[in-house]
Amino acid sequence: MSAGRTAAARPWRRLLPYAILATAAALTPFAVTDTYLLSLGSLIGLFALAVTGLNLLIGMAGQVSLGQAAFFGLGAYASGILTVHHGLPVGLAIAAALTLTGLVALVLAAPTLKLEGHNLVMATLGLNMIFTIVCIQWESMTGGSSGLFGIPAMSLAGVNLSSDRNFFYLVWGVLLAVLWLCSNLLRTRPGRALRSLHQGDLLPVSLGIPVVQYKIALFVAAALLAALAGCLYAHYLQFISPHSFDMFVSLQLVTMTAVGGLGNLWGGVFGAAFLLLLPEWLHAVPDVMPLLHGLILMIVLMFCPRGLLPALKNMARKIWRGHG
Amino acid sequence: MLFDQLPQFLLSGLTSGSIYALVAVGFCIIHNATGMVNFAQGEFVMLGAMIMISLTQDLGLSLPAAFVLSIAGAMLVGLFLERIPLGLARSRHILILVLITVGFSIAVRGAASLFWGKTARALTSFSSEAPLLLGNAVISRQALWILFLTMAAVTLLHVFFHRTPVGQAIRAVADNRRGAVLVGIPVARMVMVSFALSAALGATAGILIAPITGMHYSAGVMLGLKGFAAAILGGYGHVWGAVAGGLLLGVLESLAAGFISSAYKDALAFLILLCVLWVRPSGLFGQRTLKRV
Amino acid sequence: MAEAASSLLVLRDVCLRFGGLQALMDISLHVPAGLWSALIGPNGAGKTSMLNVICGLYAPQAGDVLLEGRSLYGVPAYERAVLGLARTFQTVQLVQEMNVLDNLLLGLHTQGRVGVFGHLLRSSASRREERKMQEKGLELLARFSLETLWSRPVLELSLWQRKLLELSRAVAGDPKLLLLDEPMGGLTMAERESMALLLQDLRGQGMSMIMVEHDMDMVMAHTDHVLVLHHGRLLAQGPPREIQADPQVISAYLGE
Ligand SMILES: Nc1ncnc2c1ncn2[C@@H]1O[C@H](COP(=O)(O)OP(=O)(O)OP(=O)(O)O)[C@@H](O)[C@H]1O
Numbered sequence: 043m044s045a046g047r048t049a050a051a052r053p054w055r056r057l058l059p060y061a062i063l064a065t066a067a068a069l070t071p072f073a074v075t076d077t078y079l080l081s082l083g084s085l086i087g088l089f090a091l092a093v094t095g096l097n098l099l100i101g102m103a104g105q106v107s108l109g110q111a112a113f114f115g116l117g118a119y120a121s122g123i124l125t126v127h128h129g130l131p132v133g134l135a136i137a138a139a140l141t142l143t144g145l146v147a148l149v150l151a152a153p154t155l156k157l158e159g160h161n162l163v164m165a166t167l168g169l170n171m172i173f174t175i176v177c178i179q180w181e182s183m184t185g186g187s188s189g190l191f192g193i194p195a196m197s198l199a200g201v202n203l204s205s206d207r208n209f210f211y212l213v214w215g216v217l218l219a220v221l222w223l224c225s226n227l228l229r230t231r232p233g234r235a236l237r238s239l240h241q242g243d244l245l246p247v248s249l250g251i252p253v254v255q256y257k258i259a260l261f262v263a264a265a266l267l268a269a270l271a272g273c274l275y276a277h278y279l280q281f282i283s284p285h286s287f288d289m290f291v292s293l294q295l296v297t298m299t300a301v302g303g304l305g306n307l308w309g310g311v312f313g314a315a316f317l318l319l320l321p322e323w324l325h326a327v328p329d330v331m332p333l334l335h336g337l338i339l340m341i342v343l344m345f346c347p348r349g350l351l352p353a354l355k356n357m358a359r360k361i362w363r364g365h366g
Numbered sequence: 367m368l369f370d371q372l373p374q375f376l377l378s379g380l381t382s383g384s385i386y387a388l389v390a391v392g393f394c395i396i397h398n399a400t401g402m403v404n405f406a407q408g409e410f411v412m413l414g415a416m417i418m419i420s421l422t423q424d425l426g427l428s429l430p431a432a433f434v435l436s437i438a439g440a441m442l443v444g445l446f447l448e449r450i451p452l453g454l455a456r457s458r459h460i461l462i463l464v465l466i467t468v469g470f471s472i473a474v475r476g477a478a479s480l481f482w483g484k485t486a487r488a489l490t491s492f493s494s495e496a497p498l499l500l501g502n503a504v505i506s507r508q509a510l511w512i513l514f515l516t517m518a519a520v521t522l523l524h525v526f527f528h529r530t531p532v533g534q535a536i537r538a539v540a541d542n543r544r545g546a547v548l549v550g551i552p553v554a555r556m557v558m559v560s561f562a563l564s565a566a567l568g569a570t571a572g573i574l575i576a577p578i579t580g581m582h583y584s585a586g587v588m589l590g591l592k593g594f595a596a597a598i599l600g601g602y603g604h605v606w607g608a609v610a611g612g613l614l615l616g617v618l619e620s621l622a623a624g625f626i627s628s629a630y631k632d633a634l635a636f637l638i639l640l641c642v643l644w645v646r647p648s649g650l651f652g653q654r655t656l657k658r659v
Numbered sequence: 660m661a662e663a664a665s666s667l668l669v670l671r672d673v674c675l676r677f678g679g680l681q682a683l684m685d686i687s688l689h690v691p692a693g694l695w696s697a698l699i700g701p702n703g704a705g706k707t708s709m710l711n712v713i714c715g716l717y718a719p720q721a722g723d724v725l726l727e728g729r730s731l732y733g734v735p736a737y738e739r740a741v742l743g744l745a746r747t748f749q750t751v752q753l754v755q756e757m758n759v760l761d762n763l764l765l766g767l768h769t770q771g772r773v774g775v776f777g778h779l780l781r782s783s784a785s786r787r788e789e790r791k792m793q794e795k796g797l798e799l800l801a802r803f804s805l806e807t808l809w810s811r812p813v814l815e816l817s818l819w820q821r822k823l824l825e826l827s828r829a830v831a832g833d834p835k836l837l838l839l840d841e842p843m844g845g846l847t848m849a850e851r852e853s854m855a856l857l858l859q860d861l862r863g864q865g866m867s868m869i870m871v872e873h874d875m876d877m878v879m880a881h882t883d884h885v886l887v888l889h890h891g892r893l894l895a896q897g898p899p900r901e902i903q904a905d906p907q908v909i910s911a912y913l914g915e
Pocket residue numbers: 656657658659677680682700701702703704705706707708709749
């Protein structure tokens with residue numbers, strides 16, 4: 043029976059993208075000697091991490107959150123403040139920051155996820171605004187709008203993880219691991235349940251899927267991924283400011299998700315890379331950059347609504363066929 | 367002591383609330399016609415004011431003429447948004463359309479900063495007489511203009527929606543899109559009218575507020591967000607709810623700034639909004655809807 | 660009480676209102692186990708609403724639903740699925756983005772034992788369970804002659820195939836009671852006959868069913884028990900022959 047192939051769906055094909063990405067990531071620090079570009083690469087990895095969480099939330103549950111940057115920032119500030127003001131060791135501070143973010147997300151999830159559509163967008167956006175304002179105003183803790191300085195670097199067994207090259211490996215290692223876990227999940231029973239969520243509640247509930255719990259778990263997981271990215275970010279740059287976590291960053295994260303392709307894990311990585319590299323390419327024309335940035339974004343969304351990565355794949359397939 | 371200033375806080379709250387209300391109504395109109403959030407709404411506010419400033423100060427046009435032209439300009443941009451970026455989009459997925467408006471707003475801000483530069487500019491007040499005294503509250507002439515013109519605009523809008531064929535057709539589209547198509551209403555044209563109308567309202571808001579706060583290429587963002595918040599507060603999609611939401615938001619914000627902390631006034635405004643949503647997920651004046659199978 | 664104990668499903672004085680609209684009024688009924696029951700009534704009579712109350716999508720303002728003598732009061736819909744209720748919908752509900760097999764496997768959701776973390780880490784238990792589920796899924800598809808379509812996106816299916824898939828998803832978890840909302844709606848004559856045969860097979864295997872249906876000939880020919888709803892009231896219940904002869908039913912419904 044041809045259907046027998048489902049179970050064994052050619053495992054090497056599943057591993058291929060990981061292998062490609064891992065090889066690329068392993069080689070990049072050798073090929074790219076410019077530290078600025080290397081740190082940009084790390085930043086792409088960090089954003090991709092936050093986008094992965096958001097991708098699950100939007101792509102699976104259909105819940106658009108414009109507050110993802112607040113969780114990104116909560117991780118960064120919590121970990122930064124705990125190390126700078128309270129002298130906690132970095133590892134412990136990161137663990138505490140993740141716990142805190144998880145709890146905050148859990149408390150916010152139930153009332154917030156009752157909202158739908160625009161109201162959810164507004165509520166999460168409001169959360170992000172409040173977070174930014176608090177970061178700016180609570181100067182004694184956060185350093186106000188000039189930011190929090192002197193965050194310690196990460197190290198493990200005497201190796202400085204915050205050096206440009208080591209951090210690059212750390213981020214991409216974490217990202218690949220997270221992508222692997224997420225894709226495991228999506229291919230199995232809980233993943234099918236998640237994918238049924240944006241159909242509306244009635245179908246999944248009648249199938250025995252506890253929709254509310256699933257949505258809360260997704261919201262918290264997305265927040266945790268963003269917070270993890272935030273912690274790493276803080277201990278890498280060793281400086282954070284409110285501006286890095288405002289609503290525009292949230293909008294940027296949602297845009298990365300959409301540009302990559304909603305619900306498409308690899309697409310999210312691609313979207314993060316595209317949106318962070320775009321300003322670099324436009325650097326030659328600083329004045330018209332925002333205009334071009336907006337236009338390109340618009341055009342991509344207008345003509346590749348299912349995401350750039352699927353569109354490129356399609357194109358590649360056509361060219362392949364055309365010449366083969 | 368502080369309470370002596372209550373009337374003053376209320377007045378200034380109503381003034382900024384009127385601006386939010388105008389922007390919020392614009393959000394509602396587009397929502398009712400298309401079901402989406404237009405994140406470029408704030409750019410209409412900025413464009414209206416910036417065009418007005420250019421026309422009066424750089425070209426020396428009279429206020430009324432410049433007013434009409436600025437609004438017409440913003441309406442053209444609104445129509446462009448509806449026809450080209452949204453109209454040509456391959457997807458009808460709401461999130462994609464909403465993000466297209468985000469891209470559009472980034473592009474408009476970019477163009478505005480190229481054209482007008484990044485420094486803020488001021489618009490002269492509509493009338494130059496001294497402010498009025500009401501008890502112990504002071505009210506500027508411009509604030510009076512704002513209150514008066516907002517009321518006029520909302521009343522006109524009400525008449526438009528309830529007394530004119532086009533307005534009634536738009537309401538029919540909002541009520542039941544499929545039904546409207548079936549009875550032969552040109553839905554596509556009504557959507558265009560809605561975009562033009564909402565751009566006009568946004569531009570009016572910008573022109574009204576510019577003499578008080580000045581205007582620059584990115585000032586539309588915050589005003590747009592406040593308008594969105596006001597529209598949600600009132601129960602998204604209800605025109606009168608949006609007006610009430612706008613006024614309420616303005617007053618709450620001004621009271622919070624006066625009595626609690628001006629540094630946290632925006633945070634408090636959003637906190638109140640969140641509390642309202644958590645208690646009443648459909649906003650203050652929205653109806654709850656039941657899902658059907 | 661004795662009757663309640665032997666009944667699979669009992670409704671007691673169920674009232675359901677939507678604002679001012681009384682959708683169900685004082686409905687009390689017993690559905691015996693192992694039977695194929697039909698729920699009939701004109702449009703808007705409250706048939707779908709009744710299924711929704713039974714499976715927990717709507718909470719009635721008054722009254723109670725009992726499954727095997729156990730009150731379902733306050734039991735959320737997703738737990739009722741675990742207790743053995745499954746259903747289909749008046750308009751077929753499938754997840755558009757998933758293929759046929761994945762849609763079917765949703766019906767096996769409550770059967771999974773491996774937790775989220777096991778699946779996250781792709782433990783051997785997770786792989787074993789998935790393999791078993793897929794095998795079971797393919798078997799089920801074969802039973803409904805859908806096996807060759809297993810990898811197609813559901814968008815490509817015909818209405819008949821969608822209805823089949825929805826039915827196979829509903830029976831996948833071996834429910835105690837199957838609620839079918841117009842399983843034959845929109846089908847051709849031949850397809851209706853095939854559907855009736857399938858349902859007859861299911862009943863033969865001991866499945867209890869409540870089916871909403873408008874086609875009277877179908878109901879009279881195949882079902883064991885008929886419930887008649889009219890304007891939210893239960894007008895009559897009994898074997899098809901009695902119902903056909905009931906003067907109240909004739910004047911209110913059949914006679915129209
Ligand atoms: N979610 C809801 N909100 C408001 N009214 C509802 C809702 N669901 C059903 N109704 C109303 O309850 C009444 C019964 O509806 P129901 O769908 O149960 O009828 P039905 O017997 O299934 O009819 P049909 O044969 O058309 O499917 C109708 O008047 C309907 O409009």
